Amino acid sequence: TNLKRVFAGGEPLAPRTAARFASILPQVSLIHGYGPTEATVDAAFYVLDPERDRDRLRIPIGKPVPGARLYVLDPHLAVQPSGVAGELYIAGAGVARGYLNRPALTEERFLKDPFYPGERMYKTGDVARWLPDGNIEFLGRTDDQVKIRGYRIEPGEIEAALRSIEGVREAAVTVRTDSGEPELCAYVEGLQ
Template sequence: SFSFDASVWQLFWWSLSGASAYLLPPGWEKDPALIVKAIHQERITTVHFIPAMLNSFLDQAEIERLSGGTSLKRVFAGGEPLAPHMAARFASVLPHVSLIHGYGPTEATVDAAFYVLDPERDTDRLRIPIGKPVPGARLYVLDPHLAVQPTGVAGELYIAGAGVARGYLNRPALTAERFLEDPFYPGERMYKTGDVARWLPDGHVEFLGRLDDQAKIRGYRIEPGEIEAALRSIEGIREAAVTVRTDSGEPELCAYIEGLR
């Protein structure tokens, strides 16, 4: 959907390299079989999935034995963390296709970092890195006093550079809280992501989690507290708690409720 933040670069980036974009017929984006059909018919070289949909696509790719030959050259995955087991499965199903892990919030004009996976090195990782900043962006890992954290030490991730947004529309207080002066580039600003990260010895950034309870489910930002409040407003429910579980291998919301006696 062009109302989704990732559409910003999807609608424009292909034109910079002289390529063309193919828009799936309405409804096809929900059916992995039809997506694979379009890839065959249109000789698609590049696609972008959120990890949850990538998993369904790999199911269909196995069924149709795409590893035997496909026009695909690269697949981008972003919107939520990419699990190492999915990266390993991708390398097994599509060994000749590059997998790129993208990271970036809407406030930084979507993607601020990319990481190209290396099947021989990355399938045994506990976490897939988010990589290095894209041209024009800067990533900082800082402590609560905005001092730079050394390699391997966790801190909050900040994004600076040309892609940082002006702020939130009609929300000056939140804008002032999240968009701060860049202490390293006078006159510029940086975005306080609320994400916890660290620099790795190889120069890539690793995402470790959130400072708050916010979660990413199928590419959408979820505030569990808002869901808990909605559940408590239902007649007969006294208390509610919402958490994210990954029992199935993918993040899912799970609600616990206590009823009135």
């Protein structure tokens, strides 16, 4: 009876999960958080409203937390208008300095912020768009990276590891949701 808020994050919040939560705990606020480790985990949040959000296909990731700036940019780092998809960038106080002992990756992902001289922004690899109400909607990834139960997974790395096994000629890794929950599935060719 004392529970007031529940924060959900790590991967997109499914509308049916949000609806089920609201039917079980209608007096508790459900907050959808967004943010990668490179931006202190929380860069945006969205407080769900069961009535307003009932027919959404995707639950928004929300608006920036205080001290964060979110940009939806095209490949030339130009701002995308509301409703137009682009890559999501995070700037502000919570952005990390870079990756430990990985200067090339740091240079690729942590760019100069073109809107705040002297500051940097993090290139998330996430595709998003601004909604007319000022919230951001997550649409997917620019690469093959997937998230399962909050863990970042690069299927290409798993495929390469499988191909390094003697007798494996080819490998493909995908995410399946047959059971209702996302699971990794690997297909290999060449093993006897």
